[in-house]
Amino acid sequence: MRLARTCALGLAIILSLAACGDDGPAPATGGSGLEKTQLTVGVVPVPSSAPLFIAEKRGFFKAEGLTVRTEVIQAPQAVMPKILNGSMDAFLTSYVSLLAINDSGAAKLKLFQHSQEAAPGVASVVVPKGSPIKTAADLKGRTVAVNVLKALGQTLTNAHVQDAGLKPDDVKFVAVPFADQLNALSGGQVDAAWLVEPFLTAAKSKIGATELIDTTDGVTAGIPIDGWGVSEAWLAQNPKTAAAFHRALAKAQKVASEDRDAINEVIPTYTQIDAQAAAAMKLGVFSMDVDKASLQKLADLLAGYGYLKTKPDVTQQIAAVGG
């Protein structure tokens, strides 16, 4: 009996704890005409997510009658099922992921709002100190670490080594998570690594790595990096919510595009990057809309290297949301 009582007590404690963690979906309020007022948004803990947190902090969502709950994700591919079954409304996605998911037919996604495009110096191929590799052409027969194979890093690096007169096959790419790339570099497992902030700064300051190619300059300058995605089905089912969400997000995007301090201010609230590091970080450009020609160029590069099966028309991938 004593056992039973102890178990019952344990059950009660755990159920109450569990109840705290579960917010549950709130019913849509009728007055505003929104299809749903509570949104779950997948955010990646990187600076590109900043506009969403600016909107939250300044009450832009509240003003539209929306409550936004964020879930940390690593990449949209890992949570595709959540997007398909409707438990995640919108998410931050790289353009490469968006194009690749649509190309694979796993889902039909649309770009909802642009976030960031590249500026020189935000993503580079680096080599360890004392490396014999001095130019892009020296990468022939060498191994380069990228965070994900057949994605942005490999595409941008390929474009640059081609520009230097090599063929894409001349360079071998291996997948290494960003956090492990620094050690892979100094340990000699790879000859070079494609890094983004904050890893890029860490590679230079902590292990003395030097920059070989600025992959967001030259032939690939201004390439779009990421934005907010939604599924086509979600867009069709929630036109009014989509318009309201878009208004709030676009308003925050405008703040981000004009005021770097607004970005610096929110970064420490959703990442482990402190205020000082956030202010020192090199960021891309937060434009209002994605440049279609640049996005088409990215898509053409991806298709050209065979990372996409078919060459997409990027205008088809951008949602037309009436602001």
Added chain:
Amino acid sequence: MNRARLTRGVIGAAGFLVAGEVFIRFVMSEDLLFPAPSAVFLEAVRLPADPDFVAGSLTTIANWGLGLLIAVAVAVPLGVLLGAVPPMERAVRPLVEFLRPIPSVAIIPLAILLIPSDQWMKVSVIVFASLWPILINTLYGMHDVDPLAKDSLRTFGFGELAVLRRVSLPNAAPFVATGVRIAAGIALVLAVSAELVAGGADGLGVYVVVAGSANRMDLIMAATVWAGVFGVLANIALLAGERRLFRWHALRTGAARS
């Protein structure tokens, strides 16, 4: 646990940490970046002051406990039923043996697809993983019953249900407890893994994902240390419970000093 054992355990752990500290600080190349145990320890001590970490830990522990309780509620009756009705066990056993070795981490994507609620998705993965050790141990416990004891009761005219209640269940209980203890460790692994794969609003795994994106290996390791602490505490609590409840079993089998 007696004093000498405790002392030896502490010396073992401390020795390992000191060796790690010396290796990372003096032997490992300076260009390899990995936080030394002292740095990790310092961060681990600071973590309880971080509200994100505390909220995350509570979420993970709640999912962990809930998943484990559901697994117990499902696996124990099932194990007793299968153990009491051998033909049924023979019918179900191949399926169990097929499902049991499937790495539970591999079913996370399937769970994400099938279960829209983020929390219940995680709990269900935990339940799936912790089901098997409890079920298998319950079955062993049911098999291990002294046939003489059962026959004696039957001779005195007790029915099958009475035999089950008076002999089989008490006999299986310590095995069940061991199964639960093994499952608790596995359940914690899955609670964190599900968060690493699927992300979420908060959780220990989510905290690690966020720390990883900011190149904070020290925070990743510190959070990992806490996951280990939670696991050890759960094991100690369950072990103490087992000792108290099943003292007679330990005495009988002579396994009390292990």
